[in-house]
Amino acid sequence: xxxxxxxxxxxxxxxxxxxxxxxxxxxxxxxxxxxxxxxxxxxxxxxxxxxxxxxxxxxxxxxxxxxxxxxxxxxxxxxxxxxxxxxxxxxxxxxxxxxxxxxxxxxxxxxxxxxxxxx
Amino acid sequence: xxxxxxxxxxxxxxxxxxxxxxxxxxxxxxxxxxxxxxxxxxxxxxxxxxxxxxxxxxxxxxxxxxxxxxxxxxxxxxxxxxxxxxxxxxxxxxxxxxxxxxxxxxxxxx
Numbered sequence: 001x002x003x004x005x006x007x008x009x010x011x012x013x014x015x016x017x018x019x020x021x022x023x024x025x026x027x028x029x030x031x032x033x034x035x036x037x038x039x040x041x042x043x044x045x046x047x048x049x050x051x052x053x054x055x056x057x058x059x060x061x062x063x064x065x066x067x068x069x070x071x072x073x074x075x076x077x078x079x080x081x082x083x084x085x086x087x088x089x090x091x092x093x094x095x096x097x098x099x100x101x102x103x104x105x106x107x108x109x110x111x112x113x114x115x116x117x118x119x
Numbered sequence: 120x121x122x123x124x125x126x127x128x129x130x131x132x133x134x135x136x137x138x139x140x141x142x143x144x145x146x147x148x149x150x151x152x153x154x155x156x157x158x159x160x161x162x163x164x165x166x167x168x169x170x171x172x173x174x175x176x177x178x179x180x181x182x183x184x185x186x187x188x189x190x191x192x193x194x195x196x197x198x199x200x201x202x203x204x205x206x207x208x209x210x211x212x213x214x215x216x217x218x219x220x221x222x223x224x225x226x227x228x229x
Contacts, residue, residue, distance in 0.1 A: 034216075038165075038220075045208060045220060045221070045222050045223040046157070046159075046165065046208050046210075046220040046223070047220060048210070048217075048218040048219060048220060051216065051218075059215075059216040059217060060217075061217065062214075062217065095164055095165075097164075100167075100170070100176070101153075101170055101171050101174075102216070103151075103153035103155065103170065103171055103212055103218075104153065104155050104170075104210045104211065104212055104218035105153075105155045105167060105170030105171060105176075105210075106155070106157075106165070106167060107167045107170075107176055109164035109165060109166075110164065111164055112164055
């Protein structure tokens with residue numbers, strides 16, 4: 001059974017960098033599939049942030065591309081997300097997920113990590 | 120503001136069918152036809168219910184079906200049950216390996 005678990009600081013100051021990791025168990029991220037990050041501001045809808053192919057090729061939301069980096073650490077079987085120059089608008093629950101069809105079909109999700117941007 | 124437009128809310132009685140629409144443009148649904156639908160209960164991660172236009176993941180009830188016509192995707196839930204009450208989101212490819220979500224639809228089971 002594939003399981004994903006996000007972790008990282010729950011509070012980040014404005015203008016700083018948000019860093020999250022996603023530990024994957026039950027499947028080697030190097031073996032296949034696209035892996036992605038999606039966020040959801042409190043009380044609002046979902047927003048796709050970025051995806052990474054098992055080969056390391058990356059894809060970013062045009063609206064966030066200038067501030068986001070997605071990567072994978074194969075030895076630890078985990079994904080990482082970095083979002084710099086954060087503002088209050090970046091406050092959200094951040095999810096990592098596995099895309100089963102390279103088409104935005106995220107079948108396996110983590111439980112989500114709430115990140116609040118505040119001084 | 121989401122690029123894909125969904126109704127804010129829909130409702131139906133147990134046993135009935137409801138359809139949720141997701142309207143895009145020729146830049147997304149109209150070109151790629153790779154639409155996914157998600158169900159999300161409060162405080163939970165989204166659950167994939169259909170993908171690639173009409174496919175269902177293993178374990179998802181066949182009460183969930185999806186289709187695409189032109190720039191609009193639709194999710195139909197038949198034999199409505201109380202546990203279907205949730206938020207539903209569509210997601211479409213919107214360029215080479217980029218994706219966008221709809222604004223979400225709250226389904227109320229009366």
